[in-house]
Amino acid sequence: MSEEIRLMKGNEAIAHAAVRYGVDGYFGYPITPQSEILETLTELRPWETTGMVVLQAESEVAAINMVYGGAGAGKKVMTSSSSPGVSLKQEGISYIAGAELPCLIVNVMRGGPGLGTIQPSQADYFQTTKGGGHGDYRLIALAPSSVQEMVDFVGLGLDLAFKYNNPAIILADGVIGQMMEKVVLPKQQIRRTEEEIRKECPWAITGKTADRKRNVITSLELDPERMEQNNIRFQAKYRTIEENEVRYEELYCEDAEYIAVAFGSSARICLKAVEIAREQGIKLGLLRPITLWPFPTKIIKEYAEKVKGFLSVELNAGQMVEDIRLSVNGRTAVEHYGRMGGIVFSPEEIVEALKEKLIKE
Amino acid sequence: MITAEEIIKPENLVYTKPKLMNDTHMHYCPGCSHGVVHKLVAEVVEEMGMEEKTIGVSPVGCAVFAYNYIDIDWVEAAHGRAPAVATAVKRLSPDKMVFTYQGDGDLAAIGTAETIHACNRGENIVIIFINNAIYGMTGGQMAPTTLEGMKTSTCPFGRDVKLNGYPLKISNLIAQLDGACYVTRQSVQTSPAIKKAKKALRQAFENSMAGKGTSLVEFVSTCSSGWKMTPVQSNKWMEENMFPFYPLGDLKNE
Ligand SMILES: Cc1ncc(C[n+]2csc(CCOP(=O)(O)OP(=O)(O)O)c2C)c(N)n1
Numbered sequence: 001m002s003e004e005i006r007l008m009k010g011n012e013a014i015a016h017a018a019v020r021y022g023v024d025g026y027f028g029y030p031i032t033p034q035s036e037i038l039e040t041l042t043e044l045r046p047w048e049t050t051g052m053v054v055l056q057a058e059s060e061v062a063a064i065n066m067v068y069g070g071a072g073a074g075k076k077v078m079t080s081s082s083s084p085g086v087s088l089k090q091e092g093i094s095y096i097a098g099a100e101l102p103c104l105i106v107n108v109m110r111g112g113p114g115l116g117t118i119q120p121s122q123a124d125y126f127q128t129t130k131g132g133g134h135g136d137y138r139l140i141a142l143a144p145s146s147v148q149e150m151v152d153f154v155g156l157g158l159d160l161a162f163k164y165n166n167p168a169i170i171l172a173d174g175v176i177g178q179m180m181e182k183v184v185l186p187k188q189q190i191r192r193t194e195e196e197i198r199k200e201c202p203w204a205i206t207g208k209t210a211d212r213k214r215n216v217i218t219s220l221e222l223d224p225e226r227m228e229q230n231n232i233r234f235q236a237k238y239r240t241i242e243e244n245e246v247r248y249e250e251l252y253c254e255d256a257e258y259i260a261v262a263f264g265s266s267a268r269i270c271l272k273a274v275e276i277a278r279e280q281g282i283k284l285g286l287l288r289p290i291t292l293w294p295f296p297t298k299i300i301k302e303y304a305e306k307v308k309g310f311l312s313v314e315l316n317a318g319q320m321v322e323d324i325r326l327s328v329n330g331r332t333a334v335e336h337y338g339r340m341g342g343i344v345f346s347p348e349e350i351v352e353a354l355k356e357k358l359i360k361e
Numbered sequence: 362m363i364t365a366e367e368i369i370k371p372e373n374l375v376y377t378k379p380k381l382m383n384d385t386h387m388h389y390c391p392g393c394s395h396g397v398v399h400k401l402v403a404e405v406v407e408e409m410g411m412e413e414k415t416i417g418v419s420p421v422g423c424a425v426f427a428y429n430y431i432d433i434d435w436v437e438a439a440h441g442r443a444p445a446v447a448t449a450v451k452r453l454s455p456d457k458m459v460f461t462y463q464g465d466g467d468l469a470a471i472g473t474a475e476t477i478h479a480c481n482r483g484e485n486i487v488i489i490f491i492n493n494a495i496y497g498m499t500g501g502q503m504a505p506t507t508l509e510g511m512k513t514s515t516c517p518f519g520r521d522v523k524l525n526g527y528p529l530k531i532s533n534l535i536a537q538l539d540g541a542c543y544v545t546r547q548s549v550q551t552s553p554a555i556k557k558a559k560k561a562l563r564q565a566f567e568n569s570m571a572g573k574g575t576s577l578v579e580f581v582s583t584c585s586s587g588w589k590m591t592p593v594q595s596n597k598w599m600e601e602n603m604f605p606f607y608p609l610g611d612l613k614n615e
């Protein structure tokens with residue numbers, strides 16, 4: 001398959017991208033608003049073309065543990081779900097992080113807590129960026145704001161996961177998962193051979209040959225001194241990721257007096273809010289974190305010296321705003337504006353919130 | 362007098378440790394069934410010539426460190442999730458011989474869903490099930506397979522079925538599933554039993570490579586520490602109390 005331009009939903013784009021980026025295995029369990037990922041994959045039948053395994057697991061718990069097993073074998077594996085399902089995956093995610101395995105997780109968020117609503121939300125920011133499961137670990141978190149980024153981040157997420165032997169997560173929401181846009185699908189990548197996997201992932205459980213010691217995939221280390229060493233190693237890796245992998249987009253920030261910070265679907269709505277504000281003579285800019293972890297702390301710190309205030313615009317009660325406040329560290333005003341439980345704000349509401357919370361005239 | 366050196370000659374050799382068992386000091390208690398079953402696994406894998414193709418999935422439970430003793434590649438699963446982990450390993454690498462090794466708490470309590478569904482899908486894996494009717498690793502709490510009236514640290518007056526439900530014959534349940542091709546109950550407390558058990562294990566592993574579906578080998582086992590008995594007492598107690606409730610033999614062989 002060569003490069004192709006198609007019109008499709010964000011969820012479908014994830015499925016197409018998985019096949020085209022040479023994923024070896026997808027394991028999932030249906031949940032709205034992301035069931036099209038598994039549905040599209042079973043329609044594409046990649047096991048007949050690329051040899052990719054697609055399996056509907058009995059639960060999200062099983063699915064993430066299948067990912068753990070596949071990742072342990074050095075394979076490119078992924079799973080997807082939505083908020084309640086991602087909660088169930090947290091045990092497995094912690095084990096994957098603890099065993100330092102690469103994999104890709106997709107969360108197409110919906111409103112919570114609990115069973116909540118199937119409407120879009122960004123209330124899983126804390127869960128994604130601050131751990132979610134137990135233990136001191138981090139996920140490389142990518143926040144797409146277009147269907148094209150749903151495609152691109154499957155490739156990017158897997159690349160980063162394998163670069164750092166760490167799970168990566170795409171944190172989308174119901175808007176990005178369900179909306180249709182034109183996308184460029186990459187040309188078909190060939191799945192790695194067993195030989196290539198042995199070379200690239202010498203730690204993988206590929207069968208113990210006479211020329212090496214046995215490989216053991218585990219997160220267990222009962223000796224606290226060695227367990228601390230493991231943790232020190234993880235933290236050093238996380239610092240390297242923070243150094244090298246921060247990604248963000250700046251729009252109208254150069255002359256901005258105020259900056260809206262927003263990711264995913266919120267960033268799209270914010271862009272319209274920026275236009276409206278500028279028509280009214282308010283110099284508003286937009287900073288869109290693409291990686292939620294590592295968070296674009298440095299650039300926010302730089303702007304903190306120049307602008308009158310930041311408005312964190314999120315579909316939640318105020319989560320990312322905490323990271324902005326940490327980055328700004330009191331240098332300028334930081335406020336939050338959000339809607340919750342599946343309600344999406346309008347651009348006008350954002351401009352009003354900006355005036356009310358920061359401009360105050 | 363004949364010296365040790367004179368005795369240790371190839372022509373006098375009647376038994377050796379399987380090559381796949383390494384010299385790591387085992388943490389299992391005296392009289393525990395885990396060690397014997399480990400040895401059988403090592404022997405069967407070696408005799409099949411599958412050392413380079415076998416992947417073990419160890420559980421959370423006393424056998425969590427199985428990977429320290431048998432010289433093959435291992436992945437250590439979260440509590441109860443071994444069948445899901447093994448599912449993916451086998452599906453993504455069908456040329457590998459994949460097995461899980463699980464206790465009763467792991468397999469029949471927290472991991473019931475993973476166990477039943479892996480068997481129901483007919484995953485071409487082997488499930489080795491150590492049923493010692495107790496949680497060994499955490500210090501002797503009640504297991505799903507704890508017998509009625511049997512005392513543990515969380516049913517100190519004996520398992521009361523009104524309070525705790527009935528001991529679970531999960532192998533009988535699994536034998537009902539179309540995906541399971543071979544379900545058998547074995548033990549390792551005597552030489553003849555060990556011989557039989559080894560044959561069953563070999564068949565299970567062969568089934569998995571022949572693509573016949575899931576094979577489950579239950580070992581009715583002892584936990585001398587958890588039961589607070591000597592090894593000899595444990596064997597006797599197992600024969601008198603466990604075997605009547607968990608009778609040995611094939612439950613399904615297709
Ligand atoms: C999620 C989770 N819950 C509980 C535990 C604690 N735990 C460790 S082993 C175990 C039970 C082990 O019993 P069994 O599976 O029967 O194996 P045995 O030790 O008897 O061989 C429990 C409850 C854990 N490690 N993880």
Ligand code: SF4
Nearest residue numbers: 390393423497584585
């Ligand atoms: S506690 Fe029981 S199961 Fe665990 S090693 Fe000791 S005897 Fe074996």
